[in-house]
Amino acid sequence: MGDIxxxxxxxxxxxxxxxxxxxxxxxxxxxxxxxxxxxxxxGPSAGVAAEALGAFGVTEAVAVEGESVKEFLGESFGCALxxxxxxxxxxxxxxxxxxxxxxxxxxxxxxxxSGLATDCVDVKIVGGKLKARRPIFAGKALVDVDFTTDVQxxxxxxxxxxxxxxxxxxxxxxxxxxAPSKDFRAKVKxxxxxEQKMVDLTEAEVIVxxxxxxxxxxxxxxxxxxxxxxxxxxxxxxAAVDAGYISHDHQVGQTGKTVNPKLYIACGxxxxxxxxxxxxxxxxxxxxxxxxxxxxxxKADYGIVGDLFQVVPKLTEKLKKMLGR
Amino acid sequence: MKIGVxxxxxxxxxxxxxxxxxxxxxxxxxxxxxxxPYDEYAVEEALRLKEAAGSSEVVVIxxxxxxxxxxxxxxxxxGADRAIHINTDGSFLDxxxxxxxxxxxxxxxxxxxxxxxxxxxxxDNVQVSHGVARLLNCPCIWPVEHIELSGGGxxxxxxxxVSGGIKEIIEMTLPGIICCDKGEHDPRYxxxxxxxxxxxxxxxxxxxxxxxxxxxxxxxxxxxxLPPERKAGKILKADDLEQVCDELIRLLREExxxx
Numbered sequence: 001m002g003d004i005x006x007x008x009x010x011x012x013x014x015x016x017x018x019x020x021x022x023x024x025x026x027x028x029x030x031x032x033x034x035x036x037x038x039x040x041x042x043g044p045s046a047g048v049a050a051e052a053l054g055a056f057g058v059t060e061a062v063a064v065e066g067e068s069v070k071e072f073l074g075e076s077f078g079c080a081l082x083x084x085x086x087x088x089x090x091x092x093x094x095x096x097x098x099x100x101x102x103x104x105x106x107x108x109x110x111x112x113x114s115g116l117a118t119d120c121v122d123v124k125i126v127g128g129k130l131k132a133r134r135p136i137f138a139g140k141a142l143v144d145v146d147f148t149t150d151v152q153x154x155x156x157x158x159x160x161x162x163x164x165x166x167x168x169x170x171x172x173x174x175x176x177x178x179a180p181s182k183d184f185r186a187k188v189k190x191x192x193x194x195e196q197k198m199v200d201l202t203e204a205e206v207i208v209x210x211x212x213x214x215x216x217x218x219x220x221x222x223x224x225x226x227x228x229x230x231x232x233x234x235x236x237x238x239a240a241v242d243a244g245y246i247s248h249d250h251q252v253g254q255t256g257k258t259v260n261p262k263l264y265i266a267c268g269x270x271x272x273x274x275x276x277x278x279x280x281x282x283x284x285x286x287x288x289x290x291x292x293x294x295x296x297x298x299k300a301d302y303g304i305v306g307d308l309f310q311v312v313p314k315l316t317e318k319l320k321k322m323l324g325r
Numbered sequence: 326m327k328i329g330v331x332x333x334x335x336x337x338x339x340x341x342x343x344x345x346x347x348x349x350x351x352x353x354x355x356x357x358x359x360x361x362p363y364d365e366y367a368v369e370e371a372l373r374l375k376e377a378a379g380s381s382e383v384v385v386i387x388x389x390x391x392x393x394x395x396x397x398x399x400x401x402x403x404g405a406d407r408a409i410h411i412n413t414d415g416s417f418l419d420x421x422x423x424x425x426x427x428x429x430x431x432x433x434x435x436x437x438x439x440x441x442x443x444x445x446x447x448x449d450n451v452q453v454s455h456g457v458a459r460l461l462n463c464p465c466i467w468p469v470e471h472i473e474l475s476g477g478g479x480x481x482x483x484x485x486x487v488s489g490g491i492k493e494i495i496e497m498t499l500p501g502i503i504c505c506d507k508g509e510h511d512p513r514y515x516x517x518x519x520x521x522x523x524x525x526x527x528x529x530x531x532x533x534x535x536x537x538x539x540x541x542x543x544x545x546x547x548x549x550x551l552p553p554e555r556k557a558g559k560i561l562k563a564d565d566l567e568q569v570c571d572e573l574i575r576l577l578r579e580e581x582x583x584x
Binding site for chain 1: 338
């Protein structure tokens with residue numbers, strides 16, 4: 001009888017899309033293990049978010065509130081989740097491979113001296129144990145991970161599983177817990193929003209990316225406009241980042257972010273191997289490039305051979321009209 | 326200050342990955358090995374901290390096979406003072422074991438601060454630095470793009486990119502581990518005198534077996550494969566801009582159902 005404990009993230013009580021995905025996945029895997037899935041939410045409004053897990057087939061949840069989890073901090077979240085893990089003794093601990101999930105699970109794994117597979121694109125139960133499949137080299141290859149430990153941990157890449165709203169309207173039974181108040185040696189002093197807020201690339205369902213041929217920071221507004229119309233985020237090639245057109249937060253590829261959107265539109269990106277590695281799992285790839293020989297076309301579902309300065313604004317204009325945005 | 330850099334040698338990011346015929350691993354034959362790109366930022370930040378703090382020492386600690394010495398020398402050519410090389414030849418170390426041996430190798434040295442890359446670009450595990458921090462009982466901040474000394478040298482204040490353009494400013498009491506993302510400082514090039522000097526800088530080599538202490542790996546890897554090749558799709562030529570955009574939108578809606 002193995003239970004699953006999973007870390008569900010939320011914004012002021014509203015579950016993150018990828019946490020809904022993780023909730024459905026955890027509920028399904030727990031059934032296979034003959035146990036139950038228990039969701040954990042932390043921070044202000046954790047209780048609201050915890051209840052909402054019910055819609056995804058999760059019947060039990062823990063809401064952790066208190067001073068030390070008011071803001072995200074790897075140490076304090078890790079400590080609270082480790083305490084819960086020690087108390088609930090789950091067989092499997094899951095999180096999303098988000099900025100927070102990636103920072104927290106390694107801490108729990110070390111504390112529990114248990115195996116962890118990060119950024120998995122598939123996880124399943126084989127012979128009563130978790131088995132994971134994950135990309136390495138930013139997606140240039142894949143590998144299977146088997147665990148030698150009784151407790152198995154994994155982080156799952158967003159958009160890898162369908163969101164399963166199996167029990168619309170149900171609420172999870174929520175128990176409250178006060179976060180441990182240790183004297184953490186790292187403290188958040190300030191939270192700054194530095195640029196127009198967009199969904200993080202690793203979570204985005206639509207990404208519009210620009211390459212060096214975008215030509216300048218100002219010109220990136222062309223890329224940004226198309227992304228906005230599609231409700232997506234802005235990506236960039238390493239060449240565009242190195243040229244100073246846009247910050248490294250937006251870089252897609254082996255030394256940037258590995259992304260997994262439903263739609264990826266590459267504008268003026270030739271398709272260097274390290275860029276392709278970072279976006280090749282996108283469900284649909286569109287390439288817009290002047291050079292018909294650009295390697296990106298060999299990976300694209302749809303390609304337009306043309307000047308991005310003409311094609312992208314025209315596309316934006318048409319989509320804007322059509323989608324009414 | 327005593328500054329440590331946790332460094333890994335990885336294949337260059339331009340590498341085309343090839344899998345061994347039996348799927349047991351990666352073909353290493355033609356790989357060009359370099360300092361993990363994020364670890365280069367770590368070396369740079371360590372050297373800058375040394376310059377700012379004065380009378381400091383930068384020590385590179387690396388667990389890896391014999392070939393890793395080239396990247397260790399490279400970091401010393403950039404300016405690191407000495408190195409500890411945990412020779413892992415013939416052993417498989419998962420993230421857990423790597424953290425165990427790194428922590429063991431440095432436990433008596435009393436470092437004030439460690440820099441590491443936010444992840445290695447080969448196995449992308451994002452686990453080792455967190456593990457070392459736990460074993461040394463010190464805090465770890467991941468990832469970090471800007472760092473400065475604060476609290477009269479007793480702490481550092483760092484900028485942590487969260488997501489979607491949000492940044493956290495965090496103060497961490499030393500000792501602790503900083504996991505570097507690409508920040509505003511490009512890694513320096515090694516100068517010719519730097520390269521000459523690096524040849525005689527001390528490297529302590531420790532066989533991994535003497536550090537493992539009965540610990541075992543927590544995961545096993547198998548079934549290495551290349552991802553399925555994407556097939557090239559439809560190419561539309563932009564002779565008539567209106568038409569080609571309409572066609573793309575139609576395909577995205579009706580065929581791909583992506584918008």
